Amino acid sequence: EAGVAQSPRYKIIEKRQSVAFWCNPISGHATLYWYQQILGQGPKLLIQFQNNGVVDDSQLPKDRFSAERLKGVDSTLKIQPAKLEDSAVYLCASSPKTGGETQYFGPGTRLLVL
Amino acid sequence: DQQVKQNSPSLSVQEGRISILNCDYTNSMFDYFLWYKKYPAEGPTFLISISSIKDKNEDGRFTVFLNKSAKHLSLHIVPSQPGDSAVYFCAASVTGNMLTFGGGTRLMVKP
Numbered sequence: 261e262a263g264v265a266q267s268p269r270y271k272i273i274e275k276r277q278s279v280a281f282w283c284n285p286i287s288g289h290a291t292l293y294w295y296q297q298i299l300g301q302g303p304k305l306l307i308q309f310q311n312n313g314v315v316d317d318s319q320l321p322k323d324r325f326s327a328e329r330l331k332g333v334d335s336t337l338k339i340q341p342a343k344l345e346d347s348a349v350y351l352c353a354s355s356p357k358t359g360g361e362t363q364y365f366g367p368g369t370r371l372l373v374l
Numbered sequence: 375d376q377q378v379k380q381n382s383p384s385l386s387v388q389e390g391r392i393s394i395l396n397c398d399y400t401n402s403m404f405d406y407f408l409w410y411k412k413y414p415a416e417g418p419t420f421l422i423s424i425s426s427i428k429d430k431n432e433d434g435r436f437t438v439f440l441n442k443s444a445k446h447l448s449l450h451i452v453p454s455q456p457g458d459s460a461v462y463f464c465a466a467s468v469t470g471n472m473l474t475f476g477g478g479t480r481l482m483v484k485p
């Protein structure tokens with residue numbers, strides 16, 4: 261069974277530029293999560309989708325971050341415009357149902373904002 | 375407000391000995407707890423979990439203990455192997471809701 265796929269693996273941009281990350285969850289997993297992991301910290305949830313609907317986006321900085329999960333499968337996370345403090349690893353995870361059961365993570369996208 | 379804390383940023387143990395990683399939480403509503411392992415340049419990998427109705431769960435060399443009154447959980451690895459060297463995250467949730475992660479503990483197992 262294929263795991264969670266993410267691309268790109270690395271991205272370097274200048275502040276005020278835009279960037280987008282892509283995630284393909286494990287086949288059949290209804291729930292998809294985007295996390296931000298700043299160096300030295302644990303992952304912090306940005307947004308949770310159940311199929312193509314948003315379950316929780318309370319920690320998403322909506323003035324610059326947006327995410328969508330069209331058709332309830334793949335998802336994209338966008339930052340526009342990027343700030344220096346957005347430098348982090350962006351992790352995508354999926355789980356079969358919803359809530360706090362075991363989540364399966366992708367390898368992450370490491371973003372550096374200069 | 376850090377609801378899940380891992381107070382030891384790093385831990386070094388000798389191969390074959392026991393590794394004990396600790397995690398404290400503040401939210402008494404948490405009822406499901408997990409441990410994840412993370413290697414460099416990879417995403418976290420699920421290791422073991424425990425529900426609040428239990429106080430111990432074992433899977434091979436890995437055992438998780440939950441002390442609800444102290445709001446404390448620990449992960450025991452016996453015996454420790456060099457391949458166990460990684461960053462370990464504990465996470466907690468109220469069932470049906472999001473996971474809250476601790477800051478991680480870097481475990482180094484020396485041959």
